[in-house]
Amino acid sequence: MARFFAVFATDKPGMREVRERVRPVHRTWLRGGTHRGVFVRLGGPTLAPQCDAMNGTLLVVEAERIDDVMEFVSNDPYMKAGLFDCVEIRPWDWSLGNPERRV
DSSP: OOEEEEEEEEEOTTOHHHHHHHHHHHHHHHTSOOBTTBEEEEEEEEEOTTSSSEEEEEEEEEESOHHHHHHHHHTSHHHHTTOEEEEEEEEEOOOTTOTTTTO
């Protein structure tokens, strides 16, 4: 049974140029459909407190297993470019605002 996972990724300091250069390929990767059963449901960059710069990535994905999500993230162009300082993947129970649950 598929479940949701939240992916929190924080950029390494000083990686703005890398993020900007790789972003088009990263976005294509996320929109590329299924990746071994991993579907991106929500996503976008996190921002610095002043909202003037991107400093990470937040994704909500649907998958059967956390191992599939880990593999998906490890093949993300941002990850391959060395952008992230840390990545955390957590199982997530999407309740509020979930159109399937009509909550």
